[in-house]
Amino acid sequence: MERTPGERLTDEQLRSALRNVIRHGIAGQATVTLTGGVFLVGLAVNLGLSNTMIGFLAAIPPLMQFLQIPSVAVIDRYRARKPICVYTAVFSRLPWLLVALIPFAFPTEFRTTVLVWAILANAALAAVSNAAWNPWIRDLVPQEQLGSFFGRRMSLATAAALVVSLVAGGYLDLWKRSAPDHEIYAYSVLYFAGFLTGLIAVRYLRMIPEPRTDHTERQGSVFKSLQGPFRDANFKKLLVFLGSWNFAANLAAPFFTVYMLTRLGLAMSTVVVLSVLSQLTNLFFYRVWGLYADRYSHKSILRVSGPLFMGCILAWTFTTMPERHALSIPLLVVIHILMGISTAGVMLGSNNIGLKLAPRGMATPYLAASSLVNSVAAGIAPIVGGRCVDFFVGHELSWTLRWTSPQGDYQFRTLDFQTWDFFFFLAFALGLFSVYRLSSVRERGEVRGRVVVHDLVDTMRRRMGSLSTAGGLRRMIHFPYSLLRDKNSWRNGPSVGDSHLKDESSDGNLRPQ
Secondary structure, eight states: OOOOOOOOOOHHHHHHHHHHHHHHHHHHHHHHHHHSHHHHHHHHHHTTOOHHHHHHHHHHHHHHGGGHHHHHHHHHHHOOHHHHHHHHHHHHHHHHHHHHTHHHHSOHHHHHHHHHHHHHHHHHHHHHHHHHHHHHHHHHSOGGGHHHHHHHHHHHHHHHHHHHHHHHHHHHHHHHHHOGGGHHHHHHHHHHHHHHHHHHHHHHHHTSOOOOOOOOSOOOOHHHHTHHHHHOHHHHHHHHHHHHHHHHHHHHGGGHHHIIIIISOOOHHHHHHHHHHHHHHHHHHHHHHHHHHHHSOHHHHHHHHHHHHHHHHHHGGGGBSSSBOTTHHHHHHHHHHHHHHHHHHHHHHHHHHHHHHSOTTOHHHHHHHHHHHHHHHHHHHHHHHHHHHHHHTTOOEEEEEEEEETTEEEEEEEEEEOHHHHHHHHHHHHHHHHHHHHTTOOOTTOOOHHHHHHHHHHHHHHHTTOOOOOOOGGGGGOOOGGGGGOHHHHHHOOOGGGGGOOOSOOTTOOOOO
């Protein structure tokens, strides 16, 4: 039975609705922060999960994005965007209550199973909720306000996430010092808090009205609309680059937190501070990269930011020589700053080059195709990465220089690759291959990477007074598939604010930190 959406809103009703959209974004981001990222990794480590299992957890959210495609067809048929979004959002919060009960209600041998099924349920329901959220909010927010409105919403949500991260990280360290043998109970409190903030987000979601939709004409098959990009020779080369780069990046990124907690033995608060530093740098440089993308090309930006990110992955091998040393923390600070800078460039370049290479009026299916490729790569990579880390356990490759003289015998260890070092080097090598694949993509206005580097260095000399990254590698793999059936977006392409429409995101995402 078809449901008739609400009538058109008055100005006052629209202002009230937009305030609730912002409140929903803040509460939703608090939920994502408390139940994902470094805290989900910390819980997994505390439960004694293997690297393979942690990689599997990281793979679930991107792979579940495929559920958006059949969801779009159901939503388009029944025209019940708000009810579907709200009900699936409610049920997507319940798994976090289950996770919070793990130490109390489940014996040790069942805890991993419960965690995996909870993340699966959350990611699947969140994907369906996303599919309904995108067209609903697209019709609600005035087109001329999309960019500014969602920019403000993202800024407020990010600020809230940073505060929540720091408070939660400090709380975990305080608990660990007070009750080191019962650390898992601290995560129960965090996940229960995430469950509550999730319900608050749903409360604001219910208060957002659904405007009357003007999209009465149904479109053809979503799958058929995705065939065009794979027949475009130049765009297919771009898809090869995006897939290989996403695989290389997500091979290592989900394990950065694991490495810092287990190999380097850092406190959770230190890991959180480094993550916040990376997010702040990303926010600042997203705008900087945007200026250079307009001045040169998105491919030129990728030719700089891509190798920089892969260089950061290789730099992780120097944080131990072979153990943690005096420069480990300073090196981690530099790595997180540079990762924030490079991630912003890759996110901006990879998203927008697809839009630029798409034929006029076909931006939506082309971006959907790139998102599908990225989702597959980002889903498979952590599983392979976890297997690689476990495989390299016990392996070592060292290179020692020895100097013998009458005064004594001196040895200098110039190379010492152990478990994690092999893994980071493998991700680095695959990343360089992906950058090589980028060279075959053609974009109007591209210049050599060194031109961008020289210009960027000159600019940063003048603007280095403030640094502000968001470890959001996964953000580039999400796409509002509901737009595939939108006649207007097929004709005009997505508007500036479309990238911010996705907000009922998978709360269980193991984001690279």
